Amino acid sequence: MRDETVRLALPAAGDATERPVSIAIVAMGGQGGGVLTDWIVQLAENHGWVAQSTSVPGVAQRTGATIYYIEAMPPLDGRKPILSLMPTPGDVDVVMAAEFMEAGRSILRGLVTPDRTTLIASNHRSFAIGEKIAPGNGIADKGAVTGAIGVAAKTEIIFDMNALAIANGSVISAAMFGALAGAGVLPFSRESYLDVVRAGEKGAKASLRTFEAALDRVQSKSPEPATPPPPKATDKAADNAPAPAAVDPRLAGLVARLTRELPESALAMARAGLKKVVDFQDIAYGAEYLDILGKLHAADRSSSGAAGNFAFTQAAAKYLANAMTYDDVIRVADLKTRSARRTRIEGELELSQDQVLQTTEFMHPRMEEVMGMLPAGLGRWLGGKPRLLGWLDRRVNKGRRVRTYSLPWFLALYVVGGLRGMRRRSLRHAIETAHRDEWLRAATQAVGTNYQLGIEILQCHRLIKGYSDTHSRGLSKFDRTLAAIKLIERREDAADWARRLREAALKDSAGKELDGVIQTIKTFA
Amino acid sequence: MAERSFAREVEDLRLGDGDTFRGEGILAITKALLQSGVAYVGGYQGSPISHLMDVLADAKDVLDDLGVVFQSSANEAAAAAMLSASVMYPLRGAVAWKSTVGTNVASDALANLASGGVTGGTMIIVGEDYGEGSSIMQERTHAFAMKSQMWLLDPRPDHECIVKLIEKGFELSEVSNTPVMLEVRVRACHMHGSFACKDNVKPAHTIKDALNNPRRDVGRIVLPPAAYEHEQEKIRTRMPAAISFIRDNKLNEWMGPKQAKVGIIMQGGMYNNVIRALQYLGLSDAYGNTQVPLYVMNVTYPVIDTEVAEFCVGKDAILMVEEGQPEYLEQAINTVLRRKDINARVHGKDVLPMGGDYTAQVLLDGVREFLEKTDPRLLGNRPPAPDARPLLGHPAIEKLKQVVPARPPGLCTGCPERPIFAAMKLVEEELGQHHVSADIGCHLFSILPPFNIGATTMGFGLGPASTSAFNVKADKRSIAVMGDGGFWHNGLTSGIGNAVFNKHDGVFVIVDNYYTSATGGQDILSSRAINKRRNTNNSIVQAVKGIGGQWVRQIDRTYDVGKMRDTLKEALTTKEEGPKVIVASSECMLNKQRRVKPQMNKAIKDGVRIVKERFGVDEDVCTGDHACIRLSGCPSLSVKQLDDPLRDDPVAAIDNSCVGCGNCGEVAEAAVLCPSFYRADVIHNPTGWDKFKSKVAMAVIGWLQRRRDRRRPALEALA
Structure with missing residues (x-):
């Protein structure tokens, strides 16, 4: 059979290739996608275009991912264009994403294609429930979205529109509208965008400010507002700035010892660790930290750790500090009563002079915690008296609302926070120390024969x-x-x-995945 | 009080001749009803119909001026039964609901209505919740129209067309004495568009006239032998009358060239996407100037045989574009052509998918395959059609699939239902997993992470009824959840009454948030606000007791997680027989914020002493286990990565959208989680006493803090 399809010409019926401008807004319920949609529709209608928008509110409105879609085009000789009700993959001019993973989702849906799509996306994150509930770190990798945008978008306009909006006292929709104006994909002037925003009733001033900031940001391509890069521990290790005058000479001694005894690669972590340990207890405890770390480093050296840049010592510096600064009642009381804590909260709440702040803590102490604070001998004795323990627990074990900045409660917390002097004789400390020693012994034993296994055992402390x-x-x-x-x-x-065991343990709280891996291991161990 | 106020949109309902309406599809429909001279309107809220109900509720003045009666019906069955006003009287009436779920509920009344027939024009507006973004089972309303013989309008998604079909639909209903259904899909309901208005019309005959001049006719009542007569009447009189009217008034549309080898028949609702698909194939321009003949069925039931025959005769093949299954229309077209011996081949579900949304992409593929099979010459100069599929295979995008997290809907910030489910989780930890029947409403989100509670959902208000089989003595009891909306919709009788009567031993939790919240916060019988036009503040507890419930507990502050947990535990373990009913009440936070926030801001401005609450997390106390999030899922409770090399895992953090509901603290306390949560109370416009107290306390506290700070080793050397 002859194929004659390609040779036959078909005269175009009209401007068949001319299609409406299509804009998809991907957002989460409650992000103001509806307002942005209305603005764009108004903008097009103000120019005599026919504009159509659609959305699916329904259940997606409650925090779920949702999509708003707009098509617009001028009428032809009084005839209205026929506009579609949903975006077609590969045929979208502008995608506006009000969150970075939603930008990723729009790419997965095929809405962003290199031949036509301008992607306007805010790169801030709003974590999905699945990312939040992992007992470990479940946060999705932003880099994957950045990588995909590079492949999929024709033009990209990416910055933190949420932060810009908040800084200007408005919401993200105003920033996104500004970014759209700045992108110049629609044939409308800056003034006509402004007219639309001005016509809004509520918060028009803040919206205008935000709109203009975003527009300027896109057009001048000015870099992100200069935020200093997060201080990295490694940076600090590098600069050997002289210690301030007021430093306790004993602490200065520890710092000198740390620098002398530990390899370059572990210095940053060890400094952070030492700081945490001293802050938790006292300078003597810091010395103990360095003693133990020194022994671990010795094991590292004799296991030819130098070849691996002393990775074992680095891991030890980190997890030993965490093990030594266990979370007990004394620590909580101490942290809650510090002056820096109140200053931080006041800053977060932007407290003004004529406002009064009070905080309430939700505490639920049990007899276990009280027992942990007692001297080890007394605590053990009490542990052997279940009836007495039960009687005491019924008195202690209940939820308590602690009004931190009322004098009686503050004093109580302050006294408990001051019990650190007794801490090293306490039952909790004895238990923690024994547990710690056993763990370190296992790691030290392993590192001699299987270097990486030693490190993995140290890292298990994360659990x-x-x-x-x-x-x-x-x-x-x-x-x-x-x-x-x-x-x-x-x-x-x-x-x-x-490593597999540890990762499985961090996946769910009940430890079902961990049990699965253990079962597997038992089949061949 | 609905979530959204439509005060501005209500003004659009007053537009008249010469004005242009611009706005949402559902509002255009509302306006069309007033232009048609309706005497009464009823219905039940639910996406995508809620806005219609909300606008009418806000439009009291407009409706009063016109003498139109509006009622928020108790459920869809009640709404459908309301249409009986048009059986004996020449009253035009309309009702609206979400379909197919609402149509399921209403179908008994609808069947009776359709059998006896109507005198006044009656219209049932169904929001067809089908396709992506739908919240219900995927079914079609079409079957209901056919089985009860009600005419089904499926207008093109265009405001002009929809409005015209509503006006014509009432006439159609009257000439054929048959109720008419108007089907609008979700996106068309929420579509922004425009149409040229007409003046509103006062009903010629009013409800009052009818009441004052009652009429009856046994022949219209569904009782034998009249019922047998009705069936004959449907076939002999009503159907032919309808067909003539539809044909004479050209309700269905013909587009494109008269002569061609092939053509496309479609449901009106499919038109826009078909045009887009043709455009991609170079067979139409953006304004609908098509080179393929189209027959657009704005009326999908009845099928007009003569029109179909006329369209198909002389063509080699036609394509039937019909969304969803079964393919009723394709079957009907085949029957018409066989009976008339017309030889056009009928394509449809062979080139188009049996189920799912007919997007432009799906139609592009289907129409192309149809044309390749039947008239490939048409595809001669095919322009490149959009196709994202090759791109989706790129490794960078493949990788993205593993990364982008699912984003299921969840309870709002501060939702009063969250602590109920947190308490259920705590009970689950103690007493083990139970069989939980869920119900329709926001509380259904408890089936999703982080709660993962709930095994089945059988329909609105049917959560309790769906545990009725589990009525035996066992080690564990069944738990059923339903909302206040479901309770008044039918749950009082089908759930609680049923359990009392059958001596069911299970636990029944009624989640009372003062509104039907999932549909946008409409008032119901037990709403606590004073609503001038409705009778509210009727107690659920009284209703339960009135129907015979003995073990009834009211918890008037759901945020008390400890009490919630203990009550649930008691209900699951008590020796008392019969249903254990727990009514857990707290106001929907979305509605509460809408009500309270402006009041609060005004009070602060006016210098009134106001305490604002917000929660926070001490990040150095938090250890990053996220147990709190697994018992909450609050949008404002999130995680953040600390800039601390010693920390592997992000810590919990509360953002400034927190409304201070207290759930975090209550859960931390009840579940004995951790002491990192705190509530910050900020007193705005404090009194002199407030200031004095704080000043004295902070003076002492500051002294103590400085004292301890001095003793702490200065750690700057290590910073």
């Missing part, structure tokens, strides 16, 4: 976190993980399995 039940759950995961590692420590791929 211990929280208070009360959360803490016991974390502790139990930690213990199960270490026990499972024990089963396979002689295998060559032990480090890989250790």
Whole structure:
């Protein structure tokens, strides 16, 4: 059969290739996507265009991802164009994303294509529930979106429109409208955009300010407002600035010792660790930190750690500090009563002179916590008296609303925070120390035969976190993980399995995934 | 009080001859009803119909001027039954709801209405919630129209066309004595567009006239033998009358060239996307100037045989564009052509998908395949059609698939339902998992992360009824959840009454947030606001007791997580027999904020002492386990990465959208989580005593703090 399709010419019926301008707004419910949509429609109608917008409010409105869609084009000899009700992948001129992962989603939907789409996206993040509930770090990788934008968008206008809007006292829709004006994809003047914003009733002034800031930002391509790069510990290790005069000479001694005894690569972490430990207890405790770290570093050296830039010592500097600064009642009371804490809250609330601030803490102490504070001997004795313990627990164990800045409560917290002098004799400290020693022993043993496994065991400390039940759950995961590692420590791929165990433990709170990996290990261990 | 005020939009309802209406589709429909001279309107809210109900509720003055009666019906069945006013009297009436769910509820009344027939024009406006973004099961209203024989209008998504069809629809209903359904899809309901207005029309015959001059006719009542007569009447009289009217008034449209090898027949609602698909293929311009003949069925039931035949005769093939399944229209067209022995081949679901949205992309593929099979010459100079698929295979975008997180809908910031489900999670930890029947409403979001509660949902207000089989003695009891909306919709009888009567031992939680919140916050019987036009403040607890409930607990502040948990535990373990009913009440936060925020800001401005509450997290106390988030899911409770090399995991953080509902603190306390949450109370316009107290306390506190700061080793050397 002859194929004659390509040779036949078909005269165009009209401007068949001329299509309306199409704009998709991807947002989450409650982000003001509706207002932005109305503005764009108004803008087009003010120029005599026919504009049509659609959206699906429904359940998506409640924090779910949603999409608004606009098409607009001038009428032809009084005839209205026929406009579509939803975006067609590959046929969208402008995609506006009110959040960075939503920009990613629009790319996945095929709305952003390199031949025609201008992507206007705010690169701030609003985390999805799945990212927030992971017991570890569940935050999605922003870099993947940046990478995809580079491939998919014809033009990109990306900056933190949310921050710009907040700085100008308005909401993100105004910033996005400004970015649209700045992008110059629609044939309308700056003035006509302004007219639309001005016509709005509420907050027109703040909207105008935000609109103009965003417009200028796009047109001048000025860099992000200069925020100093986050101070990295490594930067500080590098500059050996002389210590301020008021430094405690004993502390200066510890710093000198740290610099002398530890390898360059671990200095930054060790300084941060030392600081945390001293802040938690006292300078003597800092010395203990350096003692233990020194021993771990010795093990690292004898395991030819130099070749690996002393990664074991680096990990030890980090997790040892965390292990030594366990979360107890004394620490919580101390942190809650510090002056810096109140200053921070006042700053966050932008408290003014004529306002009065009070805070209420939601505490739920149990007898366990009280016991932990007692001297080890007394605590153990009490532990052996379940009936007495139960009687005491019924008196202690209840939710308490603590009004931090009322004198009686503050004094109570202040006294507890001051108990740090007793801390090293306490039952909790004894338990923590024993647990810590056992963990470090396992890591030191491993590092001699399997360097990476040693590091992995150190990193398992990340599993211990929280208070009360959360803490016991974390502790139990930690213990199960270490026990499972024990089963396979002689295998060559032990480090890989250790990492897998740890990652599984961080996936869900109940530890179901962890149990799964342990089952797998048991099949071959 | 609805979530949104339509005070401005209501003004659009007053537009008249010579004015142009610009706005949402659902408002255009409302305006069209007034232009048609309706005497009464009713309905039940639900996306995409809510705005119609809200506008009418806000439009009291306009309706009063016209003498139109408006009612928010108790449910869709009540709304449908309301149409009986048009059976004996020449009253035009309209009702509206979300379909197919609302039509399911209403179908008993609809079937009776359609059988006896109507005198006045009656119109049922259904928001067809089908396709992407829909919140319900994917079904079509079409079957209801066919089974009860009601005419089904499916106008092109264009305000002019929709308004015209409504006006003509009332006439159609009257000439054929048959109720008419007008189907509008979700996007068309929320579509912004324009049309040239006409003046509103006062109903010629009013409800008052009818009441004062009652009429009855046994022949219109569905009782044998009249019911048998109705069926004959439907076939012999009403259907032919309707067909003539539709044909004479050209309700269906013909477009494009008269002569061609192929043509496309479509539901009116599909028109815009079909044109876009043709445009991509170079067969139409943007203004609908098509080179392929189109037959647009703005009326999809009944099918007008003669029109179909006329369109198909002489053509090799036609394509039937019909969204959803089963393919009723395709079957009908085939029947017409076979009976008349017309040989055009009928394509449809062979080139188009059986289910799902007919987007421009889907139609582009389908129409192209149709033309390739039947008239490939038409595709001669095919321009490049948009196609994102090659791009989606790029590694950078493939990678994105693993990264972009799902974003399921969830409860709003400060939602009073959150603590209820947090308490249920706590009970679950203690007593194990239970069988939980969920229901329709915001509380259905509890089936999603982070709560993951709820096993089934069977329909609005049917949560309790759907546990009715679990009425045996066992180690665990069933739990049913329903909202106050569902309770008044039918749950009082189908759920609670049913459980009392059958001595059901289960636990029934009624989530009372003072409104039907999921549909936009409309008032109901138990709403606590004073509504001048409605009777509110009727107690759910009294209703439950009135129907025989014995074990009833009211919790008037759901944020008390501890009490909520203990009450649930008691309900699950008590030896008392019969249903255990817990009414958990707190106002919908979205509505509350809308009500309270302006008042509060005004009070602060006026110098009144106001305490504003907000929650915060001490980031150095938080250990980054996120247990609090797993028991909450509040949008304002999030995580943030600290700039601390010693920390691996992000800590909890509360952003400034927090409304200070207290859930975080209550949960932290009840679940014994961690002491990092605090509530900050900021007193605006403090009294002299406030200031004095704070000053004295802070003087002492400051002295103590400085004392301890001095003793702390200065750590700057390590900073």
